[in-house]
Amino acid sequence: MADRKRIVVVGAGFAGLHxxxxxxxxxxxxxxxxxxxxxxxxxxxxxxxEVSAGILEPRRITVPLIRSLGGARLVLGDxxxxxxxxxxxxxxxxxGDRGSIRYDRLIFAPGSVNKLLPVPGxxxxxxxxxxxxxxxxxxxxxxxxxxxxxxxxxxxEREARCTFVVVGAGYTGTEVAAACQLFxxxxxxxxxxxxxxxxxxxxxxxxxxxxxxxxxxxxxxxxETLRKRGVEVRMGTSVAxxxxxxxxxxxxxxxxxxxxxxxxxVRPDPLIESTGLPTQAGRLTVDAWLNVPDHPDVYAxxxxxxxxxxxxPGEITPMTAQHAQRQGxxxxxNVAASLGFGTxxxxxxxxxxxxxxxxxxxxxxxxxxxxxxxxxxxVVTRGYHLLAMPGNHPRxxxxxxxxxxxxxxxxxxxxxxxxxxxxxxxxxxxx
Numbered sequence: 001m002a003d004r005k006r007i008v009v010v011g012a013g014f015a016g017l018h019x020x021x022x023x024x025x026x027x028x029x030x031x032x033x034x035x036x037x038x039x040x041x042x043x044x045x046x047x048x049x050e051v052s053a054g055i056l057e058p059r060r061i062t063v064p065l066i067r068s069l070g071g072a073r074l075v076l077g078d079x080x081x082x083x084x085x086x087x088x089x090x091x092x093x094x095x096g097d098r099g100s101i102r103y104d105r106l107i108f109a110p111g112s113v114n115k116l117l118p119v120p121g122x123x124x125x126x127x128x129x130x131x132x133x134x135x136x137x138x139x140x141x142x143x144x145x146x147x148x149x150x151x152x153x154x155x156x157e158r159e160a161r162c163t164f165v166v167v168g169a170g171y172t173g174t175e176v177a178a179a180c181q182l183f184x185x186x187x188x189x190x191x192x193x194x195x196x197x198x199x200x201x202x203x204x205x206x207x208x209x210x211x212x213x214x215x216x217x218x219x220x221x222x223x224e225t226l227r228k229r230g231v232e233v234r235m236g237t238s239v240a241x242x243x244x245x246x247x248x249x250x251x252x253x254x255x256x257x258x259x260x261x262x263x264x265x266v267r268p269d270p271l272i273e274s275t276g277l278p279t280q281a282g283r284l285t286v287d288a289w290l291n292v293p294d295h296p297d298v299y300a301x302x303x304x305x306x307x308x309x310x311x312x313p314g315e316i317t318p319m320t321a322q323h324a325q326r327q328g329x330x331x332x333x334n335v336a337a338s339l340g341f342g343t344x345x346x347x348x349x350x351x352x353x354x355x356x357x358x359x360x361x362x363x364x365x366x367x368x369x370x371x372x373x374x375x376x377x378x379v380v381t382r383g384y385h386l387l388a389m390p391g392n393h394p395r396x397x398x399x400x401x402x403x404x405x406x407x408x409x410x411x412x413x414x415x416x417x418x419x420x421x422x423x424x425x426x427x428x429x430x431x
Contacts, residue, residue: 005031005339008089008103009072010079010271012037012065013045014321015302015328016109017390021070022332023107027341033072034101036079036091040065043132044389046321046357047396049172051135052142053179053359054408056399058132063391075101079110082275084295105335108275108284108292108300109328112266112319114423121242126262128423129172137416138176138261142184144412145258146199150191160256162188162199165247166263167239169205170212171356173263174222177203179359180261181231187410202232202255209235213318214354221364221373222356262423266319268304280306280316288346290331299335301327310348321388323349355381 007027009020012035023033041062050056065074077091077099090100114128127141128134142164149161164184166177181201188194203226205212210226210233211219226233234249239260241248246256268282277292278285283306284292290307292298301307302324309315317323330347337344355365355377363377365384372380382400386393 005104006102007031007033007105007107007335007339008101009033009035009107009109010082010089011035011109011111011269011302011304012039012042012069012074013109013111013302014324015111015305015331016107017042017065017068018325018328019107019109019301019332019335020072021068022329023336024069024071026333026336027339029071030341031104031336031339033069034075034103035065035069035072036075036077036089036101037065038076038078038094040074040076042068042390044385044392045130046388047385048129048132048135049175049179049357049359051132052129052139052176053183054139054410055179055359055403056396058136060392060396060399061389062132063389068390075099079271080274082106082271084275084277084298087297104297105338106298107331107335108272108298108304109302109324109331110269110271110304111324112268112303113270114262115265115267116423117264119239119241122239122260122262123423125242125244126167126260126423127418127421128262129176130266131421133416134421136413137418137421138180139183140412140414140416141259141418142180143187143410146184146187146191146194147412149197150193156256158193158197159200160246161258162194162197163202163246163255163257164200164259164261165202165204165239165255165257166261167204168263168265169203169207169210169233169235170263170265171214171354173203173205173261174210174226175357175359176261176263177201177231178222178226178229178357178362181226181229182359183408186408190410200232201230202234204234204238204249206236206238206250211356214356215366215369215371217371218354218356218364218366221371221377222358225358225362225364225373266303272304283316288348289334289344290327290347291334296338299331301331307347310346311350317347317349320354322351322354325388355384357381 334344
């Protein structure tokens with residue numbers, strides 16, 4: 001089988017995983033499919049807030065790639081260079097050793113990283129939310145702040161430690177604020193000196209409404225739920241400066257706090273810019289076939305690809321898991337077709353709706369355009385996640401049942417410290 005063509009997939013997020021699985025299936029073993037990824041698991045990002053809130057154990061949303069790739073070979077490594085003339089991908093493995101692999105077809109799907117904005121102090125005092133490490137850090141940090149607040153005799157310090165600021169009212173920020181606010185309220189009930197202390201949460205965004213860009217009905221439902229719980233939802237407001245003692249808002253107010261969760265969105269993995277290939281808004285330029293112009297052997301999908309949106313002429317598809325997964329499937333089919341296996345097609349997908357988990361028994365969803373909120377939306381939301389996850393379903397359901405039946409354990413794990421999750425070097429992943 002030495003003459004088999006080799007398909008190399010960079011990344012194993014929503015796009016990369018589904019591209020590899022589809023390519024294996026389409027070529028029926030007649031081509032070698034290799035996935036290069038820094039970790040040996042697929043991270044199901046939509047449930048990451050439930051890890052921070054102590055609902056799910058971290059391993060529940062990390063699906064082993066060895067069992068999920070459908071026969072593709074996994075190479076552990078962080079890709080940092082591509083030579084399109086030599087058709088070679090360069091990477092560094094977890095032990096720091098250098099390696100490279102040649103390809104006949106290449107699928108770029110490295111995903112995205114935290115979006116940075118030129119706000120003074122943010123890089124030093126904020127933490128993102130794109131990885132298991134960041135989720136675990138936030139959980140420990142919330143517990144630690146409440147425990148320290150319970151033991152201090154300084155009312156000002158206690159108030160600052162009991163104040164939590166989330167920047168970004170998009171999909172991630174809204175779910176983080178919803179899940180962690182309930183978690184902090186439950187944790188504070190069991191700590192002395194905090195029984196009457198207000199646990200303050202602020203959700204900030206310069207946009208005019210929560211969940212900008214999605215169905216306005218989702219934003220309205222999420223906004224109402226958060227406000228009823230006591231979350232201060234401030235639209236048209238963001239952070240102008242971050243310090244060790246708090247944040248200065250764009251409206252001039254200074255909020256004393258020790259917690260700044262940065263959820264302002266994502267940007268394509270920096271690898272894309274380093275390739276020298278044409279880009280659009282930082283994403284790799286591709287045609288509707290997911291092929292890079294003038295490079296018939298190079299394809300891209302997911303957050304790293306500027307895919308023309310055929311349902312909205314003149315626009316590119318948004319950076320969502322829904323598009324990433326479907327683009328990965330189509331990329332796998334098109335690459336296989338380019339090698340003589342099956343037929344390819346242009347990527348075209350109409351949004352099927354979105355789900356937003358607001359923790360507790362609340363959620364907001366619009367499946368097929370049907371607006372839902374409250375418990376019915378919660379059922380739809382959890383059903384969607386089970387369908388979208390490539391594995392671990394029984395364990396996830398078990399954790400949900402245990403969370404509903406028993407009190408959550410509130411204690412620090414202590415495995416991730418702040419210096420280990422700097423905002424400017426966060427791990428890339430598909431949204």
